[in-house]
Amino acid sequence: MELSLFANWFLAGLQTLLLITLAPLLLGWIRACKAMLHNHAPASLWQPYRDLRKFFRKEVVVADGASWLFRATPYIVLGTMILSAGVVPLVATDLPTAAIADVIVLTSFFALARFFSALAAMDTGTAFGGMGASREMMLSSLAEPAMLMAVFTLSMTASTTNLSSTIEYLLQHGLVLRPSFIFAALGLMMVAIAETGRIPIDNPSTHLELTMVHEAMILEYSGRHLGLIEWAHQIKLMVYGVLIANLFIPWGIATTLTPEALGIGVLAIIGKLMILGLVLAVYETTLAKLRLFRAPDYLSFAFLLSLLGMLSHVILEVG
Amino acid sequence: MNIVNLSHYEQAIFVLSALVLYTSFSMLAQSRLFNLINVFAWQGTLLGMTAALVAFISNQPHLYISALLTLVLKAWLIPWMLRKQVMRLKLQREIETLATPTLTSLAGVGLVIFSYYIALPIKSLSNSITRNTISESLAIVLLAMLLIITRRQAVSQVVGFMAIENGLFFAALVSTYGMPMIVELGIAFDVLVAAVLFGVFFFEMRSSIDSLDVDQMNRLHEVDKR
Numbered sequence: 001m002e003l004s005l006f007a008n009w010f011l012a013g014l015q016t017l018l019l020i021t022l023a024p025l026l027l028g029w030i031r032a033c034k035a036m037l038h039n040h041a042p043a044s045l046w047q048p049y050r051d052l053r054k055f056f057r058k059e060v061v062v063a064d065g066a067s068w069l070f071r072a073t074p075y076i077v078l079g080t081m082i083l084s085a086g087v088v089p090l091v092a093t094d095l096p097t098a099a100i101a102d103v104i105v106l107t108s109f110f111a112l113a114r115f116f117s118a119l120a121a122m123d124t125g126t127a128f129g130g131m132g133a134s135r136e137m138m139l140s141s142l143a144e145p146a147m148l149m150a151v152f153t154l155s156m157t158a159s160t161t162n163l164s165s166t167i168e169y170l171l172q173h174g175l176v177l178r179p180s181f182i183f184a185a186l187g188l189m190m191v192a193i194a195e196t197g198r199i200p201i202d203n204p205s206t207h208l209e210l211t212m213v214h215e216a217m218i219l220e221y222s223g224r225h226l227g228l229i230e231w232a233h234q235i236k237l238m239v240y241g242v243l244i245a246n247l248f249i250p251w252g253i254a255t256t257l258t259p260e261a262l263g264i265g266v267l268a269i270i271g272k273l274m275i276l277g278l279v280l281a282v283y284e285t286t287l288a289k290l291r292l293f294r295a296p297d298y299l300s301f302a303f304l305l306s307l308l309g310m311l312s313h314v315i316l317e318v319g
Numbered sequence: 320m321n322i323v324n325l326s327h328y329e330q331a332i333f334v335l336s337a338l339v340l341y342t343s344f345s346m347l348a349q350s351r352l353f354n355l356i357n358v359f360a361w362q363g364t365l366l367g368m369t370a371a372l373v374a375f376i377s378n379q380p381h382l383y384i385s386a387l388l389t390l391v392l393k394a395w396l397i398p399w400m401l402r403k404q405v406m407r408l409k410l411q412r413e414i415e416t417l418a419t420p421t422l423t424s425l426a427g428v429g430l431v432i433f434s435y436y437i438a439l440p441i442k443s444l445s446n447s448i449t450r451n452t453i454s455e456s457l458a459i460v461l462l463a464m465l466l467i468i469t470r471r472q473a474v475s476q477v478v479g480f481m482a483i484e485n486g487l488f489f490a491a492l493v494s495t496y497g498m499p500m501i502v503e504l505g506i507a508f509d510v511l512v513a514a515v516l517f518g519v520f521f522f523e524m525r526s527s528i529d530s531l532d533v534d535q536m537n538r539l540h541e542v543d544k545r
Binding site for chain 2: 173175176177178179180182183296297300301304307308311312314315316317318
C-alpha cells in the first residue's frame with residue numbers, strides 16, 4: 001500500500017514534468033503548421049527550446065526603480081503554471097494530484113498569475129506596462145465568466161467539479177451526443193484563444209505597440225526572467241489544449257495505471273494535441289486580428305456560447 | 320428522461336434542435352443582409368434535417384414530405400428569392416448598425432429561459448421523445464420577434480417573419496409530429512406567396528419613400544392634412 005502510494009505520487013510528478021517539458025514542443029508544432037500554411041519553410045520544432053536556453057544564459061537587466069515584486073513575478077507565474085499543470089489530467093486520471101484540486105482552483109491559479117503579471121507590469125512605471133496591464137485585465141474580466149460557465153456546464157453533467165471524475169464519468173457513458181458540450185467546447189476554445197494571447201485577440205508574433213496585450217506587459221523583462229515568463233506562457237497554452245482535448249474527447253486517457261494504458265494515454269494525448277495545434281494554426285491563418293475595442297464582442301460571443309451550453313443542458317438533457 | 324438513456328438518433332435530434340436555436344441567436348448578430356439570409360438558409364437546412372430525423376425515429380413517413388418541403392422552400396427557394404431582391408435593390412453592401420448587440424443577445428437568453436418556464440407544463444403533458452425541444456421552438460419564435468423589433472431594415476424584418484414561421488413549424492414537429500399534411504402544404508404555399516408579395520412591397524416602399532428603413536414611414540401623412 002505504502003509503495004503504491006509512493007508510485008502514484010511519482011507518476012503524478014512524472015505527468016506534470018511531461019506536461020511542462022512538452023509545452024515548448026506544442027508551440028513549435030503550432031508555429032511549424034502556421035509556417036507551412038503560409039508557404040514558408042518551418043523552423044525546427046525544437047526552436048522554442050533553443051530560445052528558452054538562450055534566455056536562461058543571458059544576463060538579467062532590471063530597471064532602477066523596480067521593486068522585489070518585479071523580480072519575484074516570473075517565479076510566481078511559472079510556479080502557479082506548474083501547479084496548474086499538476087492539476088490537469090494529461091495521461092492518467094487516477095492520480096493523487098487530481099483529488100487535491102478542481103477546475104475552480106485551476107481558474108484561480110490562472111487569475112493569480114495574471115494578477116502578479118499585471119502588478120509587475122505596472123511596477124516599473126513605464127507607459128507600456130500600464131497599458132498592457134489594463135488591457136489584460138479588461139479582457140480577462142470578460143473571459144473568466146465565459147470559461148467558468150463552460151466548465152460549469154460540464155460539471156452539471158458529471159455532478160462534480162473535479163476534472164478526473166468528470167473525465168471518468170464521460171468515459172463511463174461512452175459516446176453521447178450532448179448539444180451542451182458542442183457549445184461549451186466552442187466557448188472554451190474561444191476563451192483559450194483569448195487567454196493565451198493568440199489571433200484574433202492578440203498577435204503572438206509581433207511587437208506592434210497599438211495592438212499588443214501580453215507582450216506589452218512583459219516588455220521590461222529580459223534574460224532569465226523573460227525565459228521563465230515565456231515558458232509559463234507556453235505551459236498555459238498546453239494546459240488549455242490538454243483541458244479541451246481531454247474533457248471533450250476523453251478517449252485514450254489511462255484510467256488504470258498499467259504500463260500499456262499509460263503508453264496509450266501518452267500516444268493519445270500527443271495525437272489530440274497535434275490535431276488541436278493544426279486547428280489553431282488554420283484558425284489563426286484564416287482570421288485577422290480584431291481591433292481591441294471589438295475584443296469584448298468576441299468574448300461576449302464566447303460567453304453567449306457557454307451560456308447556450310448551460311441552457312441546452314438544462315432544457316434538453318435532463319428532466 | 321436523461322439524454323444518456325436515449326439512442327444516438329434521438330440525441331442527434333437534440334443536437335440539431337440546439338443548433339437551430341443557435342442560428343436564431345446568430346441571426347440577431349448579423350449586420351449584413353447577405354449573411355442574415357445565409358444564416359436563415361442554414362436554419363432551414365437544419366430544420367429540414369431535424370424533420371427527416373424525427374420522421375425516421377417516429378415512423379411517420381408523411382414527415383419526410385414536410386422535411387423535403389422545408390429543405391426546398393426554406394433552405395433554397397426563399398433565400399434565393401431574398402438574395403435576388405437584395406441584389407436588385409442594391410443593398411448587398413449595406414451594413415445595418417446594431418445598436419446594442421450584446422444586450423440583444425442577452426435579452427435573447429432571457430427569452431429562452433422565459434420560454435422554458437412557459438413550456439414546462441406542456442412538457443409534462445406530452446410523452447413524445449422530442450418533448451424537451453418544445454421550449455426551444457417557442458424560443459425560436461420569440462427570438463425571431465426580437466429580431467423584428469431590433470431591426471429597422473424591411474428586408475431583415477421579413478427574414479424575421481420567415482423565422483417565426485420556422486419556429487412554428489418546429490413547434491408542430493416536436494410537439495405533435497407535424498400538422499396534418501393539408502395544413503402544412505397550405506402554410507408552405509402561404510409563405511412562398513408572402514415572399515413574392517414582400518418582394519413587390521419592397522419595391523413599392525422604395526419608390527414611395529426612397530428607403531427601406533421602416534422608421535422613415537413615420538413621415539407618411541394623409542395628403543391634405545392642414
